[in-house]
Amino acid sequence: MGDHKEQDNYKIVFNEGNVQRDINRVLVTGGCGFIGSHLTERLLREGNDVIVVDNCFSGNKSNISQHFGNPRFEFIRHDVTEPLLVEVDQIYHLACPASPVFYQNNGIKTIKTSMLGTLNMLGLAKRTGAVMLMASTSEIYGDPDVHPQTESYWGNVNPIGIRSCYDEGKRIAETLCFEYYRQNRTKIRVARIFNTYGPRMLENDGRVISNFIVQALRKKPLTVYGDGSQTRSFCYVDDCVDGLIRLMNSSDPGPMNIGNPVEYTILQLAETIQKMVNPTSKVTFKPLPSDDPRKRKPDISKARKILNWDPTISLEAGLKLTIADFRSRIE
Numbered sequence: 001m002g003d004h005k006e007q008d009n010y011k012i013v014f015n016e017g018n019v020q021r022d023i024n025r026v027l028v029t030g031g032c033g034f035i036g037s038h039l040t041e042r043l044l045r046e047g048n049d050v051i052v053v054d055n056c057f058s059g060n061k062s063n064i065s066q067h068f069g070n071p072r073f074e075f076i077r078h079d080v081t082e083p084l085l086v087e088v089d090q091i092y093h094l095a096c097p098a099s100p101v102f103y104q105n106n107g108i109k110t111i112k113t114s115m116l117g118t119l120n121m122l123g124l125a126k127r128t129g130a131v132m133l134m135a136s137t138s139e140i141y142g143d144p145d146v147h148p149q150t151e152s153y154w155g156n157v158n159p160i161g162i163r164s165c166y167d168e169g170k171r172i173a174e175t176l177c178f179e180y181y182r183q184n185r186t187k188i189r190v191a192r193i194f195n196t197y198g199p200r201m202l203e204n205d206g207r208v209i210s211n212f213i214v215q216a217l218r219k220k221p222l223t224v225y226g227d228g229s230q231t232r233s234f235c236y237v238d239d240c241v242d243g244l245i246r247l248m249n250s251s252d253p254g255p256m257n258i259g260n261p262v263e264y265t266i267l268q269l270a271e272t273i274q275k276m277v278n279p280t281s282k283v284t285f286k287p288l289p290s291d292d293p294r295k296r297k298p299d300i301s302k303a304r305k306i307l308n309w310d311p312t313i314s315l316e317a318g319l320k321l322t323i324a325d326f327r328s329r330i331e
């Protein structure tokens with residue numbers, strides 16, 4: 001599958017003085033968010049022109065303010081549910097609240113963002129010939145019956161549950177991508193991003209790593225939902241960004257799992273963060289939210305083979321950097 005010649009078509013060549021360089025014009029939707037802002041930073045560092053589009057619902061302008069004044073950088077406050085007219089070579093479509101607390105806050109808006117946002121970005125990719133990478137999610141596997149999850153697994157999603165606005169929203173977004181690919185030969189890349197963490201997560205993000213770190217720093221009990229036996233596999237944000245860029249620059253439409261395959265129970269995670277931040281902090285048990293997946297771990301054989309990608313940052317190393325970032329903001 002895939003047109004292997006397409007790589008030749010989406011680079012423009014600028015002649016700057018006597019230095020000839022390839023520059024991509026890259027659009028990052030959701031570029032004020034957690035993963036989007038790290039991606040933007042790396043794309044700028046590598047000499048690309050970057051346009052960030054964000055409605056700042058769960059993203060924060062301060063995540064990209066260090067680039068204001070950089071002639072290669074532009075910020076547009078825009079909601080991707082509305083069409084956007086720009087000329088670009090690559091689109092990283094990340095815009096969508098990703099934390100369960102945020103995406104459940106206005107489920108209808110979450111569905112609109114996934115559906116209409118992806119439709120608009122695919123329309124843009126079709127018109128401009130750009131490559132469109134869609135940030136899908138491990139949540140499309142739901143509460144999985146197959147473990148670890150391979151890309152060929154179709155998933156086990158409750159279509160009417162409290163998580164379905166996100167899970168089903170992302171599933172229809174994947175469907176749209178593949179219809180554009182089949183009908184129009186639109187250049188798509190579908191990345192299934194597993195749990196990712198790192199500096200710049202919001203203090204009130206609501207996801208487990210930021211919750212536990214903030215609670216430990218504030219000397220509050222760590223809130224474990226259920227009995228803490230459910231598992232997740234956590235990928236440091238730099239590894240995730242590296243995987244996304246490799247996927248974009250491959251010629252594989254995906255879907256491609258992007259995650260760290262080392263699996264922990266939530267209780268193990270609580271104990272690890274407790275030890276690293278505040279060994280005297282307590283753990284308190286709260287009810288498990290409905291449809292919370294019991295286990296999750298990516299099979300990344302495909303990414304290893306096609307992208308030559310493997311996460312390099314251990315949980316301990318990544319947590320150290322993340323704790324330092326939260327400490328500087330909180331203390």
Ligand SMILES: O=c1ccn([C@@H]2O[C@H](COP(=O)(O)OP(=O)(O)O[C@H]3OC[C@@H](O)[C@H](O)[C@H]3O)[C@@H](O)[C@H]2O)c(=O)[nH]1
Pocket residue numbers: 098099100137138139193194195196206207208209211212223224225226230232266288289292293
């Ligand atoms: O304070 C908390 C928060 C969360 N949890 C538990 O920790 C586990 C992980 O929860 P998170 O909210 O961090 O993330 P989830 O795995 O539920 O969802 C995530 O999946 C992958 C991404 O697409 C998204 O970032 C997000 O939807 C869950 O079992 C949750 O119940 C706690 O025990 N305590």
